[in-house]
Amino acid sequence: MDRLLGVATDDDSTPSVLMATPSWLLTQSAMHAHRIITEAFAAGNARGYHYRLLATMAEFGAASQASLGRHTGIDRSDVVAALNELAEQGFVQRAPDPEDGRRNIITVTPAGRRQLKRLDKLVKQAQDEVFAPLSTADRATLGRLLAQVLAHHAGS
């Protein structure tokens, strides 16, 4: 009786078509994960780009901005902005490459290394929050499957 005109009076609930679409589940889960991670970074006065850049330099050492962009998958233009912010906070240092006038050599400062440690901790906590409902085995399975998907689209 409450749908005489096809106007549902009850709300909420997602269409089953969407719930049955894998990529919907994927992007929605990722949205929650992204929100949680973003909040975690915000608690450390950072954004995802900053973490990616710091983690990359910690693993591969100092590098040019273009190289950082390739390692992190961040666009050159966005690397500029993120590094500006990191430099303002004293976490990285820009220096012209004496061997190549086009390049800047970006170095992580001791403060930057401390910041990375803080962010690492925040990221770890966020993981537990995101994947709370999954057992350790399930998390491993999920990671494996996602890694497969990711590898498949890596070249693009």
Place this chain on the structure above:
Amino acid sequence: MDRLLGVATDDDSTPSVLMATPSWLLTQSAMHAHRIITEAFAAGNARGYHYRLLATMAEFGAASQASLGRHTGIDRSDVVAALNELAEQGFVQRAPDPEDGRRNIITVTPAGRRQLKRLDKLVKQAQDEVFAPLSTADRATLGRLLAQVLAHHAGS
């Protein structure tokens, strides 16, 4: 020898810290999925919002804009814009609710139903592209795990 100054001369490759972070795998996979889905929608002159709205009305029948927003998880203000575009294309129809002066009743037109069918097909193709490396069983497992994660964060 080529890392005298810590400047790596080889590029590409993602830091292992990131690859070991589940939420990184999740958001990156989702990004590829999102890109592929977006392109598929673009091929049908649509965006994600349009598909969500059409699919919702197909399943729950005509509804007010606010109701559509709750069903789809799209903000009221964004529902307005998306419906404007759908109306311009003749896929939906806006009519004032005779029983409630505040509401509009949104109806899918026959053309809208055809568009939804087209988009459904595009979405299905996109799924195969996104999850190509996974077997049917793996896709089911992935779907189950993601649904668990999604359900856990549903209330938020």
Place this chain on the structure above:
DNA sequence: CCCTTATTGTTGGCGATGCCAACATTGGCG
């Protein structure tokens, strides 16, 4: 019956992310 509160449609704006175009500078190579 009035007044308060809630709902609805709408406009406008913000931030994060990713992407692309353009441009000047500089290197490298034929």
Place this chain on the structure above:
DNA sequence: CGCCAATGTTGGCATCGCCAACAATAAGGG
């Protein structure tokens, strides 16, 4: 020397999600 590639930088665009404000309307309590 001259052309092409790489680099840093600026500026812009699209999607997506979110929030604030506002006017009109409904609904419910005193």
